Amino acid sequence: MNSELAIAVNNLSKVYKSSSDIDKLALDNISLAIKKGSIFGLLGPNGAGKSTFINILADLAKKTSGEIKVLNINHDSNLIEAKRLMGIVPQELNIDPFFTPYELLEIQAGLYGIKKKDRKTMEILKMLALEDKAKAYARTLSGGMRRRLLIAKAMVHDPEILILDEPTAGVDVELRSNLWENIHKLNQNGKTIIITTHYLHEAEELCNEIAIINEGKLIAHDTTINIKSFLDKITVIVDYNDNSFDLSGLNELNVEIKIKDRQVQVNYKPSEVNFNEMLNALNSSRSQIKNMRIIETKLEDVFLQLTQK
Numbered sequence: 001m002n003s004e005l006a007i008a009v010n011n012l013s014k015v016y017k018s019s020s021d022i023d024k025l026a027l028d029n030i031s032l033a034i035k036k037g038s039i040f041g042l043l044g045p046n047g048a049g050k051s052t053f054i055n056i057l058a059d060l061a062k063k064t065s066g067e068i069k070v071l072n073i074n075h076d077s078n079l080i081e082a083k084r085l086m087g088i089v090p091q092e093l094n095i096d097p098f099f100t101p102y103e104l105l106e107i108q109a110g111l112y113g114i115k116k117k118d119r120k121t122m123e124i125l126k127m128l129a130l131e132d133k134a135k136a137y138a139r140t141l142s143g144g145m146r147r148r149l150l151i152a153k154a155m156v157h158d159p160e161i162l163i164l165d166e167p168t169a170g171v172d173v174e175l176r177s178n179l180w181e182n183i184h185k186l187n188q189n190g191k192t193i194i195i196t197t198h199y200l201h202e203a204e205e206l207c208n209e210i211a212i213i214n215e216g217k218l219i220a221h222d223t224t225i226n227i228k229s230f231l232d233k234i235t236v237i238v239d240y241n242d243n244s245f246d247l248s249g250l251n252e253l254n255v256e257i258k259i260k261d262r263q264v265q266v267n268y269k270p271s272e273v274n275f276n277e278m279l280n281a282l283n284s285s286r287s288q289i290k291n292m293r294i295i296e297t298k299l300e301d302v303f304l305q306l307t308q309k
């Protein structure tokens, strides 16, 4: 990964004006830098502003204020060029039901002025496992196939950045893992991937960087590993051979201990307690350690803590 930026957003705000209701501040002064080559996850609860963010990039919604650069191209003054660098898959599965996937991609290629000889329609359909459906009417496709068709459509102009808004919503488990494989492949081929999702375990597995937004505000942005360490809590569970263990060494450390028969559970803050010291204390016990496991913080725990304040 290099340090070039795929997307740089500065002080981005969006107000949805309403005549009857009160105005809605959907994005509140967001500044965010997304590195080229990353798989970036934009997370947040329903209504957080994720789609608004994506729709502004896609030019489907107008920002109220702020500045956006796409691979260093200004999104205001060079909008057409900036848009060409991105392939955006919207949240809604809107597909013209009377065209076939093949036709839809050909039409899209035409819109981008791609010459017939340069089109890669079948190659793209194959990549998304839709080659069997190339000539089928779109209305006969399942939800998962439609989602993949929209991804195929977003890839027609070979964009550097692929942006997917809730790509796995309504997609069954099998297709979901197939989708992730495709996303990994695209990323390995150098594409920057940006996804919004509320499936946190997927973001945890797939994304190397994560931003969390809540009520239009950016509340966290870091590597997935660092975000998970945010909770500052680790649990270690040790099974001893017998219950003659001696845990006095742990007394000097700021840890919480729970004992159940031959099993000892230690909760601690990695920022306060050195792992090796804790391990030594557990190990210097008279009883032998039979088994030990570490329970890591889940992204979900961090997410809940950050968004429920």
Ligand code: ADP
Pocket: 016, 024, 026, 044, 045, 046, 047, 048, 049, 050, 051, 052, 053
């Ligand atoms: P998310 O994608 O994270 O669920 P959205 O970006 O769709 O969130 O919505 C953010 C907020 O803006 C929500 O409160 C939503 O109701 C509001 N909103 C979204 N689109 C519009 C719109 N076109 N007009 C008015 N309010 C909107």
Ligand code: MG
Pocket: 050, 051, 052, 091, 165, 166
């Ligand atoms: Mg949304």
